[in-house]
Amino acid sequence: MTGKYKTVEICAVAALLTIGIIVGVCLFFGHPAEYAWLPSCPFRAWTGFLCPGCGSLRATHYFLNGQFTLAFRCQPLLFCLLPILALLAGKLCYEHLRKTSFTFPFEWHVYWLIFFAVCLFTVLRNIPLDCFECLRPLAFGSGGM
Numbered sequence: 001m002t003g004k005y006k007t008v009e010i011c012a013v014a015a016l017l018t019i020g021i022i023v024g025v026c027l028f029f030g031h032p033a034e035y036a037w038l039p040s041c042p043f044r045a046w047t048g049f050l051c052p053g054c055g056s057l058r059a060t061h062y063f064l065n066g067q068f069t070l071a072f073r074c075q076p077l078l079f080c081l082l083p084i085l086a087l088l089a090g091k092l093c094y095e096h097l098r099k100t101s102f103t104f105p106f107e108w109h110v111y112w113l114i115f116f117a118v119c120l121f122t123v124l125r126n127i128p129l130d131c132f133e134c135l136r137p138l139a140f141g142s143g144g145m
Contacts, residue, residue, distance in 0.1 A: 028064040032057040052077060052122045055137025074137045077121050084114065 032038055043051040059075035062068070072079050087105060095102050104111070125135035 024060075024064065027057065027061045030061075032061055049126045050122070050136060052118050058137060070138065073134075076135065077118065081114070081118075 026035065038057065041051055041054055043049065044054060053075075055074040056078055059071040059078055062071035062074060091105055092102055121135065124132050
């Protein structure tokens with residue numbers, strides 16, 4: 001039973017890594033607006049508002065191509081949360097390999113603070129004032145692409 005569980009785990013991780021590499025290569029070589037198979041944001045389609053993740057694919061494209069300023073301009077929240085997400089993923093992998101139970105590296109109030117920051121970011125980026133323009137992703141086709 002243990003061997004089968006490990007095989008399923010290995011296959012799942014291999015599949016996720018393969019998908020991640022394929023998407024990463026596609027995003028490296030082409031702008032997300034060029035791919036018709038990439039889904040548009042359902043939240044934006046239904047409500048007309050930007051979700052907290054809008055602009056992430058373009059930010060990833062620019063990041064992979066070394067254009068960090070444009071990447072930050074497309075999705076500033078992603079860059080702010082990236083170190084925290086990397087720490088959580090690394091801790092999860094480390095504890096899984098060590099066969100110990102996962103414990104969160106921060107106190108719960110930090111996670112609540114992150115949640116409220118994401119909510120505030122979402123609200124502010126949808127207010128149509130020029131002072132919040134820096135929170136909205138770049139328009140398609142801009143940024144020298």
